[in-house]
Amino acid sequence: MRISCLLPLLLTLLPARLSAQDANYWSSSYGPAGYFMPGSVISQNRDSGVMFYNPALLVNTATSTTSISGTIYQYQSLVYPDGIGTGLRLKSQGASIIPMVASRAVPVKKKLPFTLAFAIVHNPVIDYGVTQQKDVVQDVLDNSYSPGPETFIGQYKAANRIDQTAVQLGAGWRAGKKLSLGITAEGVVQRQSFTVDYIARAMMNPAGPDTLLAPITTVSEDYTASYWQVGLRAKLGMAWEIARNHHAGLVFTTPVLKTAGKGTAISNVQISNLYLTPAAGLNLLASSRQAKLPSHWKNPLSIAAGYTYMHRKGQLYVAAEYFAAIKAHSVLQPRPAAFIRPDTGSNATSAEFLQLKDERSAVINCGIGASYLVAEDLTLFASLRTDFSYARKNRRALTEGYNIYITNWDLYHMQLGANMRRKRYNLRTGLMLTYGGTNNYPQTINFDHPNEDNFLLGDPGVTPGRTLQAGVLVSYIHNF
Template sequence: MLMRFVYLLLPACLLAVFTNLRAQDANYWSAGYGPAGYFMPGSVIAQNRDSGVLFYNPALLVNTAGSTSSLSGTIYQWQSIFMKDGLGTGLHLRSQGTSIVPMVASHAVPFIKKKLPFTLAYAIVHTPVIDYGVSQQKDVVQDVLNNSYSPGAETFIGQYKSANRVDHTSFQLADGMRLNKRISVGLTAEAFVRKQSTTVDYVGRAIMNPAGPDTVLAPITTVSENYTASYHQAGFRVRAGLAWELSPSHHVGFLVTTPTWKVNGKGTIISNVEISNLMVTPAQAINILASTRQSSLKTNWKNPLSIAAGYTYMHQRGQLYICAEYFAPVKAYQVLKPKPAAFIRPDTGSSNAAASMLQLNDERRGVLNVGIGASYRIMGSTLIFASLRTDFTYDKGINGDVRTVTEGYKVNTTDWDMYHAQVGVSMRKKRYHVRAGLLLSYGSTGRYDQTINLDHPDEDNFLLGDPQPVNARTIQAGALISYIHNF
């Protein structure tokens, strides 16, 4: 009894220890456990004779022969996010790291009833989102300020750093039920906790050159911006599935996932903006201070309705599987909405209008992803398998490439399409089932929008330069493992 209890708790305990993996934050299919994550047991919509204990399509749970526990994840993963000239010529931005993460820990128990057989399963699923952090500095002598009041080249220092971390963990309870010999249905109730912390920090300084011999202290022109938003949100959604065996060789599946409903959530925004000694004209300087901290803000993070379908062809040596999932668009909305409180100081009574500058917003276009997978038995119960899936970005604006909201800050960092491939081997024994494989992912864009370009900072652009689109890419590789224990 004690050993059985340990087996049930072990996946959850391991999942609680390792919770840091880098992925993409504007894509739906980055996580390995999904309709096309063919490596993960049960990560399909149509039948694939898998002994996985928590099927993405809960209707397939009826095929679980006995009580089983499963632990799947990444034993090692490396990822690099690289933005060429991200802050200007030669000022690249790079975020990279390694990680170890169990992503799915689950347990399933079939209940054999003559009239209505069904299977219950529960799981903890950690969906990797992003852990991004970059920094860069430009320290040069160049002509930045107008020569009418600061003749010659100035000492200029520009510092930039940005970070974005998102963790998403869900707790799932699923039920699969057979309606007849060929058709089964299932339902998954999923409660989730999502946490995010995002920061943008920039300061640019130029030391004025004395305009005459009477100048003792050279003023410093400064432009700085700091913004940090953090929140947590708890909510739930429901996934309903259907599996249909057209014949022993042909299987189809359908899945509908509801949008998320919020249960509770709180967030905090802290921001500071300073502009000092910025000469709009030789006779007029701008000096501005804006500062605020707002806590206990209500959150409103959303995930849309999705509809998926899959088909599996069974043959003597393996399977061929294809699937697709459509995600509905989401109109522009605020994940964190600031209060109409004082921001620009001194408070003139009109500074409340500046609250829109502090919002954390999101907007999503409709996305259709497709995937293909195959397995082939090479000897006994040993199979080799491979899969390929698209992972298109939703960060292009609901009406094309132009986002509706231009004020405030985006909730996501990346905005490019991804492609994921998995290859591996599966070995099945009486008491356990083991899979091991490799993950390779790549994504790129030639139009990643800079926020700051330090090639030519001056008074007209507030020492921020003239941002341009640049090249950005992601490469990741990982070693995957999955273990299933049959009781």
Template sequence: MSKIFITFLCLVLFLQGVKAQDANYWSSSYNPAGFLTPGAVIAFNRDSGVMFLNPALLAYSDKSSASISGSIYQYGNIKIKNGAGTGLDLKSTTASIIPQMISATISLKGKHPFTVGYALTHNPVMSYQVTQQRDAKFNVLNDSYSPGNESFLGQFKRLNSINETSGIISGGFKASDHFAVGISAEGQLRKQSFNSDFSSRALYNVNTGGLSLPPIANAEESYLASYFHAGIKFKAGLSYDADRSHLGLTISSPLLHLAGSANILSDNELNNIRFAGDTLNFLANSRQQKLKATYKMPLSIGFGYAYDVKNGQIYFAAEYFNKVNEYNLITPHDGNFVKGDVPVDLFASSSLKFKDVRKSVFNFGIGASYLLQPDVTGFLSLHTDFNYADNGLYKDDDGYAANTAYYNIYHCQIGANIKKRKFNFRTGLLLSYGTTSKYMQYVNFDNPNENNTLAGDPINTRASNFSVGLMLSYIHNL
């Protein structure tokens, strides 16, 4: 067991994360409807895996066991069509290998049997990186001072990387012949790095004569935010079993804050941009260290029902997540960060905040298992993964939203389990797809001009996400 544990930790430290989503609660594998993944259920499914999502199900595990699960190979693709203008798509592609979870149970015999389970999970929530550029000659600046077409160069870059590592300890026991109860505690370490850069330049179309160079209208915006946050949440579980029917219920507390720290680096600049008869020259920047970081997860309630059929089982799961009111993941120090003597007040506390808000979400899924051979069981499951991000819930447009994904995702799992006396081996495919036609651009290089400070007028466009992964899981009976 110690060798397995050490190997897992080494792999986690040295391998890169796979692509998932940053505004969806149910991932492709570890969720209450992830029927293929060992223990990813709320109601008792007679599985040989390690129970960890509903701690009450530990009461049915009368053998000590250990499990390693992971997406051995996963490919993911996010495409935002015309994300920075017509023909300027934003694409982010990832192909990675990484283990994701190690877990074990210890069955304590005696007059009142009790089972303890623990798990170490690694969830690469998001690995997003896009760049785009428009280099063309067209009419950008007003003809009154720059007649004709100008040479224009616009560039956009955005990166968003999120990783979560959690340690879970659970306990469960039978309260009666039909009821089992359990409780778990989960400590979570979350790290996020968010970088957004935009620059837009137009060369004045004037003849200065000699060696003099024409002025350049220039707009630049750069924002880098990074933080880590440590928190803890608790979960209570209940299980009821009667003949063919199996019910399960879980209640998870909001994430409680333990510690957090953040850094922000920002730079904004305008040069030679004429607006309402004036020429704008503007500089605002700030570097802030050791800021307070807070990350929130809402109260959630999960329900599961499994029904035994001949040579198999049918399973249903659902989970409700409460809303989260607007808050700052990172709150900058107050103060004006505009340089020079200008008649404008922009305060870092509002302009540089890194913020989050969430609407309530209700996810559900179905699954089925069937005994293909005496020692082979097949699995199939489908589940939703609705998006909780809604920019319309923010009080204003100040600051930066922490999310990249703004679309619902639908997941499918298909695989099989091979059961032997001392171990179980499970493998399967994890398929995910999501799309939306209301993905708002951040910049639009189709129509940059002075009135929009060379950033264009953003519009809604189409975004899509697709991923496929191969999961392997090994459960060893100790």
């Protein structure tokens, strides 16, 4: 069998998926259903006139305001009890301090009054890293050439980090007695670094007494892709006062239009002394690094709607947002170049195995929030929201390349907090809790039963997975 025929089969079996929390749109506390970050709603909420998710609501700003909001402490834990085999747990956890939103809004009192606002919004999407090892003596290789159990060592390492920062410039104005309009121009910087590393070794049992001469069967793969991209998008907002206590809002967010972006992909695959038949050993090397590749990260069109009922002691608020689907495409598409060594003539298609791919299902998220005035200067609030995964329907086998995302489960967020009002400022503090999980996450490898037929990868099945996040939220709004 030619090596060029074996490589596609090997890369089909090698890991192409990871696990954590990044295939979701509503994970950030700043959004149309968070109800904690000032201005992060679609319809009226009696907030302090900072940078609104719906720019049409900026018309409610009476004085200049400055806001700083963030997570002063956040803990995240993600666990797969049998991530790469029975008892071989994958666990990623950590704590961080995350500034998220800084904004300023200034009303402009002219013949046609309007409000301008500027904001920087930082969204740390995910910071995921796991390692695991199995070191045992078990029967891995065929007894016809390596009788008895062998020393087997398998190692797995994976990481994914995504950060997104947006700079926003918005304006809102009145278009009628009960109608206001707004627009926000947004520059978005997306950065991602993605790594998967796997190596398995089995030491053959020697025919003679000299164990130092025993051949070692090795299968390894490592892949790292990173990119940055700058893009532009716009939000078009409308807000209505339906009646005295009833308000509604609508926001259209355009897809991201790329303005610049580059990436790098590096990959190595090695096979040594792998006997698919007792008489035929396989040795293979594939290696490539490609830099300055054009990036093609996409974010879809979305339509959000909200409704607020205002009562004497507070508000009741509901919101929903629809995100359109995105067809399968390559975020990084490497060039056809030397990959298999020595060149077997099939390198024209090797770029397909190095690409970073993305595909998203259409998603509708919804949320509900409420606030209640318990004293003249103290308001309590709470919110619940869904955060459905756009990857949950894209579980088909990925035979070429790597998925950009590493989760496919739904999340549920809850926020509880209080707003303390003073003459010159408002101070808001709260608690955020997030839960998500599945019992059927597909494994990438399984060290339980590695052998030649599965390239020492084992026979992947499914594993449970759970994520839990907790954060302390703080927001300070200064009124000039």
